[in-house]
Amino acid sequence: MRETVLKVENVTMQFGGVIAVDNMNLVVKKGEIVSMIGPNGAGKTTAFNVITGVYPPTNGAVYFNGEKIVENHPQGKMKKLYKGENNGQYSHVLAPTPDRITKLGIARTFQNIRLFKSQTVFENILIAEHLRRTSNLFSATFHLNGAEEAQMRSEADELLHILELDDVRDEMATSLPYGKQRRVEVARALATKPSLLLLDEPAAGMNPQETDELTAFIGRIRDDFNLTIFMIEHHMDLVMEISDRIYVLDFGKTIAEGIPEEIQNNPRVIEAYLGGAVDE
Amino acid sequence: MKKKKELVISLVLIAVLIGILRLMEINISPQSKWAMLMTVLKKGSIYALVAVSMNLLNGFTGLFSLGQAGFMMIGAYTYAIFTIPADQREMVYMYYNGGIVKFAIPAICGVLLAGVFAAFFAFLIGIPVLRLKSDYLAIATLGFAEIMRALFQWDTLGPLTNGSNMLRSYPTPASASVIYPFVVSGVCIAVIVLMINSTYGRAFKAIRDDEIAAEAMGINLAHHKRIAFTVSSFFAGISGALLAMFQTNVQAKSFNSAMTYEILLIVVIGGIGSVTGSVISSFLFIACSEWLxxxxxxxxxxxxxxxxxxxxGFRKVVFSIIIMVIVLFFRQGIMGTREFSISGILNKISGRSRKAQKGEPK
Incomplete structure (x- = not known):
């Protein structure tokens, strides 16, 4: 039995009167590649944002490596407005900022690529090394941390080498072709040395060839970096090929869960994707 | 080896610059028509420091703050209050029985203290204000600067700030010699540049480029914004102290919002995100407005x-037109985000491509 890396427990996210994520429960185990699929507006990115601390859930908790990292319950105006389940089950508030969550070992990429646009590929990676600094403002300013600085640079270079991005090291990050930019974004996330990597639609806007390359790439980094990967994706080829398990979301609710074959034949999933009733 | 060579060249150039300044100082009499040049150099170097400190916030961290004049005022007042010689206080604070501060500290300590006080105020103000973004931050910091200006003129604080009367009779080394403001500003700007090139500087630039991504990379936004704001204000405070020396008297009403806009203009003309751009444009700006x-x-x-x-008054009309032309046609400013460097010029001369050595460990 593999140990659980990420556990989302009874998470509900309600914006005003709209429930974006409704009582989500999911588990990601060590070394797995788990995908989350669902039509547009199903609440997939919202779930990611809850896990990474962009906003606290309205109700529910998130565990990482067995430790509770996020917890919340309806407060203030939400007390009256709350329409979800499990009200009253949680009483603590634990809402760390995204940088805290990254330090714990959860890294993410974004649906619309968010590279640091005025900087080169190398500098983009180097920024991720900042979170492991031991130098303070004074020693860093007066460059008394030479050894650490050198280590940061060599680690960034090493990462670029492993991910075969050496050739674009000094290019401006945003001048690269789309597929390469995705790779740089993944590389930047890896530079924070995560144990869990969240990919938000990594194949969005890619052509079939780039998608194939990405499929191989994701599989490879999982093995090379000893990662657990949780991703949102729309490209079914990619999802079916590399996922160990799949969660299907529709209107905030988890409607199906299982290995790719089960999902492909699940009538509720087909209904959600194609619409209308399914004739048996 | 190369680094050593650059360092030697830089030191030689600095020595030559100081030598030239000294020669000019000896040879230009206050009556000659070149005397204005000395004023421009003094005031230009002071404005260069505050412009670079503003650039650290606006250009490198992406925090659009307009509180610079307020922090300069805190610096100027701190310097003046603590350095007026004890025997002069009776005269300066004639309406307030000699004031409440009865001692005086050496000028250089006063300059440092000016920075520390400005940084301390920035730290306090930063707690609520740095939650705001873009225009809202600008309005809040501008408001703070105006409040401080009114507060310093308040009669009740008279024993400390001398109310709306001016502070004077304190030591003014920056007014006596052009080398003093050059050296102090130069050292401060060098520290800012070192900081921008450190791992913290990279984090600032990441925040400027994309806050959400920066946070996802493990950069604590609140902490780093506070550092940038406090450090920027520290140097604004020091430049305020230098300005107090240069003007030989301090009055709160001169640190108005028009002053902040002047500094902002210098930053925009020089190029948002370029230290050397800010320095060049502050000398140009002061030369134009005071002399040319x-x-x-x-x-x-x-x-x-x-x-x-x-x-x-026609001067101001022409000046405004120049500014409009710059903003309309040279939106990047003089330097854009590029930097002017000795090694860059050396490379150009020796014909090596810059690409080959960019990003190499320094």
Whole structure:
């Protein structure tokens, strides 16, 4: 039995009167590649944002490596407005900022690529090394941390080498072709040395060839970096090929869960994707 | 090896610069028409420091703050209050029985203390204000600067700030010699540059480029914004102290929002995100406003013909037009985000491509 890396427990996210994520429960185990699929507006990115601390859930908790990292319950105006389940089950508030969550070992990429646009590929990676600094403002300013600085640079270079991005090291990050930019974004996330990597639609806007390359790439980094990967994706080829398990979301609710074959034949999933009733 | 060579060249150039400044100082008499040049150099170096400190916030961290004049004022007052010689206090604080501060500290300690006080205020103000973004931050910091200005003129604080009367009679080394403001500003700007090139500087630039991504990379936004704001204000405070020396008297009403806009203009003209751009443009700006465009304010008569429009105040019209042209056609400013460096010029001369050595460990 593999140990659980990420556990989302009874998470509900309600914006005003709209429930974006409704009582989500999911588990990601060590070394797995788990995908989350669902039509547009199903609440997939919202779930990611809850896990990474962009906003606290309205109700529910998130565990990482067995430790509770996020917890919340309806407060203030939400007390009256709350329409979800499990009200009253949680009483603590634990809402760390995204940088805290990254330090714990959860890294993410974004649906619309968010590279640091005025900087080169190398500098983009180097920024991720900042979170492991031991130098303070004074020693860093007066460059008394030479050894650490050198280590940061060599680690960034090493990462670029492993991910075969050496050739674009000094290019401006945003001048690269789309597929390469995705790779740089993944590389930047890896530079924070995560144990869990969240990919938000990594194949969005890619052509079939780039998608194939990405499929191989994701599989490879999982093995090379000893990662657990949780991703949102729309490209079914990619999802079916590399996922160990799949969660299907529709209107905030988890409607199906299982290995790719089960999902492909699940009538509720087909209904959600194609619409209308399914004739048996 | 290369680094050593660069360092030696830089040191030689700095020594040459100081030598030239010293020679100019000896040879230019206060009566000559070049005397204005010395004023421009003094004031320009002071404005260069505050412009670079503003650039650290606006250009490198992406925090659009307009509180610079307020922090300069805190610096200027701190310096003046603590360095007025004890025997002069009775005269300066004549309406407040000699004030409450009865001692004086050496000038250089006063300069440092000016920075520390400005940084301390920035830290306090930063707690609520740095939650705001873009325009809202600008409005809040501008408001703070105006409140501080009013507060310093408040009669009740008179024993400390001398109310709306001016503070004077404190030591003014920056007014006596042009080398003093050059050295102090130079050292401070060097520290800012070192900081921008450190891992913290990279984090600032990441915040400027994309806050959400920066946070996802493990950069604590609140912490780093506070550092940038506090450090920027520290140096604004120091430049305020230098300005107090240069002006030989301090009055709160001169640190108005127009001053902040002047500094902002310098930053924009020089290029948001370029330290050398800010330095160059502050000298240009001060030279234009204090010296080169002065002739526009005088009436000129050529033979029988009186040149129209040339009268007092016309300088400001021309100046505004220049600024509009820059903002419309040279939006990047003089330098954009590039930097002017000795090694860059050396490379150009020796014909090596810059690409080959960019990003190499320094």
């Amino acid at each position: 465009l002065r002739f526009l304010d005088e009436q000129h008569v050529i033979g029988e013909f009186t040149v129209p429009l040339m009268r007092s």
